[in-house]
Amino acid sequence: xxxxxxxxxxxxxxxxxxxxxxxxxxxxxxxxxxxxxxxxxxxxxxxxxxxxxxxxxxxxxxxxxxxxxxxxxxxxxxxxxxxxxxxxxxxxxxxxxxxxxxxxxxxxxxxxxxxxxxxxxxxxxxxxxxxxxxxxxxxxxxxxxxxxxxxxxxxxxxxxxxxxxxxxxxxxxxxxxxxxxxxxxxxxxxxxxxxxxxxxxxxxxxxxxxxxxxxxxxxxxxxxxxx
Numbered sequence: 001x002x003x004x005x006x007x008x009x010x011x012x013x014x015x016x017x018x019x020x021x022x023x024x025x026x027x028x029x030x031x032x033x034x035x036x037x038x039x040x041x042x043x044x045x046x047x048x049x050x051x052x053x054x055x056x057x058x059x060x061x062x063x064x065x066x067x068x069x070x071x072x073x074x075x076x077x078x079x080x081x082x083x084x085x086x087x088x089x090x091x092x093x094x095x096x097x098x099x100x101x102x103x104x105x106x107x108x109x110x111x112x113x114x115x116x117x118x119x120x121x122x123x124x125x126x127x128x129x130x131x132x133x134x135x136x137x138x139x140x141x142x143x144x145x146x147x148x149x150x151x152x153x154x155x156x157x158x159x160x161x162x163x164x165x166x167x168x169x170x171x172x173x174x175x176x177x178x179x180x181x182x183x184x185x186x187x188x189x190x191x192x193x194x195x196x197x198x199x200x201x202x203x204x205x206x207x208x209x210x211x212x213x214x215x216x217x218x219x220x221x222x223x224x225x226x227x
Contacts, residue, residue: 006130008036008118010059013176014126015226017063019188019202021124022076023090024101027182029175031106034118034131041115050108054137055120060130061097069093077155080191088150101125102137159185161217168223176205184211184218 011033014020021027034057036045049055072083073091086094103120110116118134125131162181169177188202196214203209203226210222 004132006037006060006132007040007134008034008131010034010057010123010125010127010129010131012123012125012127012129013179013205014183015128015203017126018200019183019204020126021183021186024103024124025122026124026186027179028104028122029182030122030179031175032103032120032123032125034120034134035114036116036118043110043116046108046116046118049105049118049136052136053105055103055105055118056135056137056142057099057101057103057123057125057131058133058135059099059101059125060132061092061094061099062128062130063126064092064097075151076191077157078151084151098132099125102142158216160187160213161185162220163217164220168220171207171223172205180204180209184209184220187213187218189213 013031021030036042071086073086073089073093074080074083075089075091078084092099101124103123105118106121107119108116109119162184164177164181172180183204184202189200196212199210199212199221201208201210206226208224208226209220210224211218211220213219
């Protein structure tokens, strides 16, 4: 049996499972920071990394206390009702609770206290997620332009229109606002929810963002400082 330990911890404005993008890259402006653990906190560990544009992250579903208890799952893309095999999905309910994500390298910063910090965009990881390995994305082997994507190809996903009133939008920086809109456009609600009167809440960048969804449009109704 292989024993694995985190090599890094991920830091993100997304501090709850609710609202996390369901795939990496769909919110490509969402920022994140990869902080290496002390044994690897050396510039030597990331030597040459700046010559790559993307990374593969292997990480753990640390906020998911439930182990896989069956061989089938219900992907959100299929409305949360139709079942497919666990190995034909990217469900977080997996035998070993490991995730795989491709992210864009925005910058590699050398800091005094945290060593080399890898700034990335487009991750689907929650704040505090343990990362077990980091590998560069290599286009000539990792990119497959003619690949088939199963039910993803046959079930089109339409992002929501997002409306954030200017009085609430000004609480965020321009980069935060763009990332928030991308996250909300993916519809954080469970797929089987369709109550236009229900108000949902999602933590983001130190705030609780409240919103409602009706007829394909999402409206932010309130933004409160997170206690």
